Amino acid sequence: MKRGVSTEQLNWEQYQKDFAALAEIGQNNTGGVDRLAYTEADQQAHGLLAKMAEEAGFEVKWDGAGNLWITRRGTDDGNEKMPPLILGSHMDSVPDGGKYDGLLGVMTAFHAMRLLDGAPQRRTVTLIVFRCEESSRFNCATIGSKLLAEQLNGEKLKSCVDKDGISAYDAIRELGGNPDNLFQERKYIKNAFGFIEMHIEQGPVLQERNTDIGIVGHIAAPYRLKITVEGTAAHSGACPMGSRNDALTGAAEVILAVENLGRQYSSQRIVATVGKCDVINEAINIVPGHVELFVDIRGIDKEIMSEVVGKLHEELERIAAERKLRIEPAILSQETPVRLDDDMAELLVEQCLPNRLTFLHMVSGAGHDTMYMAGLTRATMFFVPCEKGISHNKKEAVSDEAIQNGLKLMYSVLLRICNLDPDVEKEKEEMERRFMEAM
Numbered sequence: 235m236k237r238g239v240s241t242e243q244l245n246w247e248q249y250q251k252d253f254a255a256l257a258e259i260g261q262n263n264t265g266g267v268d269r270l271a272y273t274e275a276d277q278q279a280h281g282l283l284a285k286m287a288e289e290a291g292f293e294v295k296w297d298g299a300g301n302l303w304i305t306r307r308g309t310d311d312g313n314e315k316m317p318p319l320i321l322g323s324h325m326d327s328v329p330d331g332g333k334y335d336g337l338l339g340v341m342t343a344f345h346a347m348r349l350l351d352g353a354p355q356r357r358t359v360t361l362i363v364f365r366c367e368e369s370s371r372f373n374c375a376t377i378g379s380k381l382l383a384e385q386l387n388g389e390k391l392k393s394c395v396d397k398d399g400i401s402a403y404d405a406i407r408e409l410g411g412n413p414d415n416l417f418q419e420r421k422y423i424k425n426a427f428g429f430i431e432m433h434i435e436q437g438p439v440l441q442e443r444n445t446d447i448g449i450v451g452h453i454a455a456p457y458r459l460k461i462t463v464e465g466t467a468a469h470s471g472a473c474p475m476g477s478r479n480d481a482l483t484g485a486a487e488v489i490l491a492v493e494n495l496g497r498q499y500s501s502q503r504i505v506a507t508v509g510k511c512d513v514i515n516e517a518i519n520i521v522p523g524h525v526e527l528f529v530d531i532r533g534i535d536k537e538i539m540s541e542v543v544g545k546l547h548e549e550l551e552r553i554a555a556e557r558k559l560r561i562e563p564a565i566l567s568q569e570t571p572v573r574l575d576d577d578m579a580e581l582l583v584e585q586c587l588p589n590r591l592t593f594l595h596m597v598s599g600a601g602h603d604t605m606y607m608a609g610l611t612r613a614t615m616f617f618v619p620c621e622k623g624i625s626h627n628k629k630e631a632v633s634d635e636a637i638q639n640g641l642k643l644m645y646s647v648l649l650r651i652c653n654l655d656p657d658v659e660k661e662k663e664e665m666e667r668r669f670m671e672a673m
């Protein structure tokens with residue numbers, strides 16, 4: 235496709251109307267969105283989208299995890315040489331969250347599928363609306379995609395419990411699902427052409443660089459640890475400065491060491507944060523004796539990550555010795571960074587040019603369902619900018635232009651992949667080669 239998609243082609247009014255109807259579900263009276271996974275609001279959103287999909291003439295089903303599958307069959311459906319393309323994102327939110335996280339990707343994919351009306355479409359396209367991407371309700375993220383990728387199972391879901399004691403397993407069973415019955419769906423994804431997710435960036439990079447699209451090459455994985463710093467609690471008045479074993483001042487050094495390591499390795503895409511610090515038995519008149527720190531380190535390279543973690547351990551030993559404290563790190567979680575597919579990314583790049591979209595290759599610091607799809611098929615992901623990078627917050631905002639850009643890219647790449655015939659491509663390459671030889 236040489237020409238880009240014009241704004242007039244986007245059927246923008248319908249998009250806005252449908253997006254608004256879904257974004258409204260679960261909205262609280264302060265303007266935030268409470269659409270936690272598997273709750274009534276989440277169900278309502280899935281129901282409304284399914285209705286819209288049926289009205290558009292698409293096939294609709296829910297799988298064993300409660301993920302919604304929307305399929306638009308192509309003319310080559312069933313042809314092994316033309317396997318289906320899969321799109322996906324999520325509709326659940328964090329408590330008091332924003333309108334665009336997840337929903338924008340779902341609606342963009344859905345609307346792009348509708349825009350195929352009247353256009354040639356050989357491959358089948360399926361949109362998967364993953365359940366429970368956010369960890370807010372069950373303290374467990376990306377449940378729908380993890381179940382599909384066999385990174386979770388029904389047994390493990392029984393221990394993911396919300397504040398009312400309901401497990402994710404029971405929530406799925408309640409809807410009539412069976413988290414251990416996803417065999418068919420897994421096979422479908424494994425045999426697919428590939429997977430694409432669009433999402434808001436949730437960071438400030440695209441806006442700061444005035445760029446339309448972020449093409450994600452890697453999804454960084456968090457390494458999380460709890461560091462316990464133990465000193466000796468003492469009376470703040472009676473204990474002289476020279477006799478103290480202050481756990482909090484030691485913890486302060488640890489926090490700075492974490493930040494320093496993040497800075498030192500920032501060119502290798504490391505970010506390091508202490509986001510939580512608990513002083514046990516805290517009081518204004520007690521020299522702190524026990525502090526717990528929670529550290530989140532993210533990167534895209536396993537080796538660099540372990541180098542950083544190794545250096546952090548050295549720092550902990552140094553601080554403990556200098557301050558006569560006991561400092562003990564414990565691993566909370568250790569995930570592997572995910573590298574996404576280059577050929578799929580190339581297909582996105584190819585469609586940015588005719589649409590006059592500027593783009594940047596980037597890393598996603600946040601986790602997404604795409605991480606788990608990447609284990610099953612060739613997966614890629616792209617971002618559109620959000621205002622000041624604010625997300626997981628009701629202040630989340632995305633400009634109309636940014637949404638239209640995402641929609642143009644999604645529609646163009648859909649049109650391209652749906653009609654991309656591997657044999658024809660090979661023939662074209664051969665012709666080009668012969669032409670070059672004859673020159």
Ligand SMILES: [Zn+2]
Nearest residue numbers: 335336367433
């Ligand atoms: Zn999201």
